[in-house]
Amino acid sequence: MIQPWNGQWRTHRFAWLILGLIAIGAILFAGASTAGAHASLTKTEPSADARMDASPEAVRIVFNERLDTGGAKLFVLDELSKQVAGGRDPERIEQGKGLQIPLPKLGEGHYTVSYSVISEDGHPISGAYVFTVGNPAPLPDASQLDPHKQVGHSSHDHGGTALTDRLFLLYAARIVYYAALLVFAGLLLWSVQRSPSETLKQARDKAIDIAGKFMLLAALAYVFISMMDLMRGEPVSAWLDILTDTTTGRLYAATLLLGFAAPLVGGIGLAARLFWTAVMLFVEAWSGHASVFKPVIYTVGLDYVHLVAASLWSGGLILLYVVWRKERPEAGRFALVFSRWALLSFLVLWVTGILSTLDFLPSLAYLFYTAWGKWLIAKAAISLLVAIAAFLIRRRLARGDLPPNGLLKADVGLLAAIVLTIGILTYQTPLPANEPLHYHEMGADLHVTLRVTPNAPGDNSYILKVWLPETLGNPKQVQLRLLPAGREDVGFIDVPIKAFEDDEMDSFPEYAKFAFEAEGPYMPFAGEWKAQIRVTDSKGTELVRETTFRVY
Template sequence: MSTTVAARRSPRPGLLLLVLVAGWLGLGVATAGPASAHAELVSTDPGESARLDEVPAQVTLRFTEGVSLGAGYARVLGDDGARVDTGAATVEGDTVTVPLRGDLPDASYVVTYRVVSADSHPISGAFAFVVGDGELADAGAVATDPDADPFVAAALPAARSLGFAGEAVGLGVPAFLLLCWPAGWASRRMRLLTTAGLLTVAGAAVLTFLLQGPYAAGAGLGSLLDPTLVGATGSSSFGLTTLGRGALALVLAALLVPLWRRAAPPQSQEAAGLAVLGGGVVLTTAAVGHPVAGSLPVFATAVTAVHVAAMVLWLGGLAALLAGLVRPGVEAGELAAALPRWSRVASGAVAALVVTGVVQSVREVGSPAALVSTTYGWVLLAKLALVLLLLAAAGVSRVWVQQHLGVTRARPGGRRRVTAHAFAAAAAGPSGAEEGPVVEAARARAAVQARGAVEDVAPLRRSVLVEAAVAAVVLVLSAVLVGTPPARATIAEPVDVTLPLESAAGESGSVQLSIDPARAGANTLHLYLFDDDGQLAQPADLRVTLTEPEQEIGPLDVDLEPAGPGHWVADGMSIPGAGTWTAAVTVRLDEFTATTASTDFPVR
């Protein structure tokens, strides 16, 4: 609830959200770097479907970001499914190396892998290569990669949701008491709510830790306590950070015990200690998943930490309002003392959520096209829609507060709303101006209101309940986003480029290339050829080839079909695998003159 009861106008977070989203849609991908926050295989040696003269000493796989084997594997199998590697696969940064035995015959071999990316998600796949003149094996038939167990896949986001909810309550409630409602430290409800929230954080952290092993290995719930999987998770940064979050939550719960017994706000040093521990819980929440992978991990982690802290302040305040302040028979003076402070805190939290949310979206989505064509994008849109609904409910709460805790006094040029609490403060201070009967009557009504109870608190409670219910769904969607590959990592970006044709005598015309969707597998290529005057041209001969230098694939000739004057099409053009490919065009204008052009493009 972003309730405004002060005399001056507050910022409108909903308008800010719309402005920022519109700006992001306008900028698109221009402000975002090329790196993605989810590992992808970009090259292998030997390459996919490669035909070699002799068995290599090792197989290497290179990804877009650092990976680990963890609970996964990297193996090389013969065409009968038996392992032919030495069993000593190693990882160095973004490269996995699998040594092979030295006594292998000419045959077809299948490489199968399941590694864990820096954002804790498993990446798996398989490909084949052949040594000698034999037939290439079917990688899918030889290597069967286990899918994620459906119960594990559902339990992991559920555990994250519990952890987020626990943080909102366990950290947000004491923050609300410290910043807005000091008298609440004597409330038994606040003590129980905070303790339950912090214990939930610790329990969710342990559950997430245990589920990560089966999730990475593609195993079921029966392997939850498998020592190998637990050890693999425990040796990873994800596992250590997750357990650290649970430990910090337990320490914070223990330090709060004497404060609850004292039923009084903490002293400055105590408050600083609680803030440091709470900040540690927030930071360990931000330091896993998508923020730590891809480009600018330190910046992304800092932005996510601010996002989590703002979420904690806003949703924790809602929980404290429902459990403590917004109840039948509440004293108007008590509300008038807490709600103005809460208004400022909530408005700042909402603004921080909006700004950091847009920054995260630009990094993880990258372009408006990815927003509406990927699972991550659609889930993010649903989350944004719910945030707008939250802001609408906050507006209803603000109106209630103005009607029940505010009075009207005359001012030159109009009227404005001020709070009963503000009138009480004004009455206590000196005043050098004469006060008319309208102001005196207003102060009298304010005094009566402050002494009495607010009878009709039900509408405020309903609006706060709506906020809390919608916020619970937002937390679930946030947990789903954490486990979903970012849109930038899953969307393929078609190639559409115009290149100058170069020869020994200089530039001579241009060629326009379009490759869609620039994915591994079947693609469609359109080629338009223009002369020096920009007119469609018809050459004596035309050739297009594809090459992947790092994987030593190609040049592969592309079969072109005429589609009109100066226009050729290759429908179903095959790109064997992911990587950075080069499309080269050679145009022979006559018997003596040839021009060339080339462009590099990523294939996902």
């Protein structure tokens, strides 16, 4: 009776053992399948690299399996790398497999979609891609700010750091021109002062007469020397074409015409004085860097207001100094009026200057990348000294005392220093020049070359070459990925490279070359970028090379 029970027990135990092994195997198999099949992106709207005539209404991304219910991010960046839509917890679609965010009406430009999700098995997935709306113009760079290239000529080291005889003459002409412009325009603006004393009126009109003649000479020298610099290597007969057929040339021509009118303005009347000032300052605002940046109405408008405030302060200070030398009590009375307007002018100068700088530069770090930024810092430092001098003068006036002669002369000297910085600063470019990227690295297991042209924000051409030992044969996979450095919230952008036949003579003994190319806006905004090259050889070994570079 006992023997059958023992046999039955052993049979049951064996069956349970088999079932347990099957269950463990199933669990291991399921785990292995899950680990090898994380969620992957199957659909995007707009699609990667899409070029659209109009703004899409929404961004949608869909994966091949459900996503975890938390931790999802989906957002869109514009060409300035500013977020224009989306963020955390986007709307879920496609039964939990997809995400969606609505879009505002987008203007022309390259837009970056960045996503970060967690698949249902807990695996994090992130990435990014680019789509384009309309036919966006290239973002402003150093070449667009160079007047030589604006008229179709080579740069000639525009704004270089080496002070040659040519640059010295050019800077001198610009400094004299800006001194004449700010003082003359400012004196004309002070013509609106109501009921000035006879002494003040006579001093102002005499100063306007002298400054008008000086303005003519300064404008002639400025335009002539600027055209000589612009037309180096060109015949004199081509000058007329530049003056009539290009924006830069027409602005120079307008400066000349207004310069010839300057000596006549003082004797015509108040309306003519204000009209000349308004037109001349507009021409100068349009001639500067502001006209290259967008929106033009905003940038040129800021520059125009900046010039008006600078003129009001410059002309008023010179008038105060002239009256001071002639009649001290009258200078004291005018100083009370001038100090109030000088304070207002300086507030306007600081506000418009800061706003313009923020519009010109992707970040304030760019101030240290160029000579323009360093001269701007010098100008700001001098402006602080002017503010201190103005405070001391106003404190003396509040006590009923006249400002000391030395302090007034120091203020005029600081004005001269600011004009000097303006003459140099306005010839420099706020943005550094972009240079094509040529990255090459050699190793026993892999050689790589990456070329990016022109290596600027927006559309670029990419050429990637890899050399592998001939014994390995063709690679299984080659990837080029771009990542904005320092932006942990933005994923890698995969560049869709395609193989091509390269006939360039750059072979290496015992290595086989594989060449790939792509073209598109895969660096949609300025900043520091990391290029990652991933090569999987025929044995399944993955080789990774990285380089970091900056585009402006």
